Amino acid sequence: MSQHKSRLHDALVLDSGMQLAHWSNNNDRVHFEANHHTLSLYLADGYEVYQRTPTGWRNGGGPDRFCMMPQHSGNTWDIRGHLRFTHLYYTEAHMRSLAERIWDKSPSQIRLDEQIFAEDPQISSLYRHFFMAADWQDQTNTLMLSSTATLLVTHVLQRYSQLHWAPLKVTGGLAPHTLNRIKAYIDAHLEQPLHLSTLAAQAQLSEFHFARMFKHSTGLAPHQYVMQARLQKAESLILEGSERLTDIALSCGFSSISHLSRRFKSAKGYTPSQLRRM
Numbered sequence: 001m002s003q004h005k006s007r008l009h010d011a012l013v014l015d016s017g018m019q020l021a022h023w024s025n026n027n028d029r030v031h032f033e034a035n036h037h038t039l040s041l042y043l044a045d046g047y048e049v050y051q052r053t054p055t056g057w058r059n060g061g062g063p064d065r066f067c068m069m070p071q072h073s074g075n076t077w078d079i080r081g082h083l084r085f086t087h088l089y090y091t092e093a094h095m096r097s098l099a100e101r102i103w104d105k106s107p108s109q110i111r112l113d114e115q116i117f118a119e120d121p122q123i124s125s126l127y128r129h130f131f132m133a134a135d136w137q138d139q140t141n142t143l144m145l146s147s148t149a150t151l152l153v154t155h156v157l158q159r160y161s162q163l164h165w166a167p168l169k170v171t172g173g174l175a176p177h178t179l180n181r182i183k184a185y186i187d188a189h190l191e192q193p194l195h196l197s198t199l200a201a202q203a204q205l206s207e208f209h210f211a212r213m214f215k216h217s218t219g220l221a222p223h224q225y226v227m228q229a230r231l232q233k234a235e236s237l238i239l240e241g242s243e244r245l246t247d248i249a250l251s252c253g254f255s256s257i258s259h260l261s262r263r264f265k266s267a268k269g270y271t272p273s274q275l276r277r278m
Contacts, residue, residue, distance in 0.1 A: 005028040007024045008022070012137070015195040015198075016197060019088075020136065024084045025082075025085075026082045026083065028079045032069065035091075036071050036091045037091065037112060038068070038087050040068075042084070042085050043086060044083075045082045046065065046083045048080035050078040062117075067116050068112065068156065071092065086131060092110065095153060098153055098157065098206075099163070102206065110161055111161065112160055122155055131145065139193040147211055147221065173217030173218075174213050174216075179217050181202060181203075182203055186226055186229055190226075190233055193253075196210070196211065226253075230253050231252075231264060234254075238272050245272050245276070248260070260272060
């Protein structure tokens with residue numbers, strides 16, 4: 001992409017090894033072929049994007065349209081206007097590993113159906129509400145972004161793969177001793193980035209199963225529980241009144257006092273400074 005007129009605005013390697021990239025382009029001719037799968041969502045414009053087909057140029061792009069390009073599939077695009085889009089890159093190994101952990105069996109082959117200028121409300125919702133609503137460089141968002149990527153690839157496997165396996169149903173949550181161990185681990189490591197893969201490994205479960213079972217047990221997704229725990233610890237330390245707010249923010253896993261203030265006010269309705277004065 002970078003050898004063309006495409007402009008890279010942001011990029012992130014997730015803890016799973018999958019990658020995110022936020023791009024824009026304008027008036028360009030691009031041939032795209034990669035050794036990984038690509039799930040692309042058009043965020044803005046894209047009405048004048050054309051794909052070369054055996055019968056001529058075809059368009060149909062626009063905001064919330066997505067393209068799913070399997071690895072090694074070559075496509076030539078004529079971009080005759082402005083386009084802003086986000087890519088999720090993942091490999092055959094990512095898909096196979098996820099399929100094995102979800103369905104407890106190894107697929108003989110995973111074949112994806114190419115999708116061009118398609119619509120899927122679940123894909124566009126996950127991109128916009130999680131990927132594009134978060135600061136990718138803020139480490140406290142890594143767990144949520146990785147969880148979202150896992151949900152997207154799971155959706156792709158279920159809907160756009162030629163292997164249609166019914167996932168195992170979760171009928172109960174985590175065992176009490178496992179849940180207590182996970183909660184204790186979170187409390188002891190709040191100052192560090194807490195990745196979904198790390199928490200799942202503590203429970204000896206796949207990320208997919210762990211996320212579903214954790215939510216079944218607590219009513220919260222893992223990243224929501226972690227944020228709640230960080231805010232609760234910050235509130236306790238603020239009320240004690242013995243530490244600087246900057247030190248409290250860092251010890252609770254926030255990147256800065258302003259980050260803590262934004263999250264705190266969103267959850268509580270007032271800032272840490274206002275709480276301390278009260």
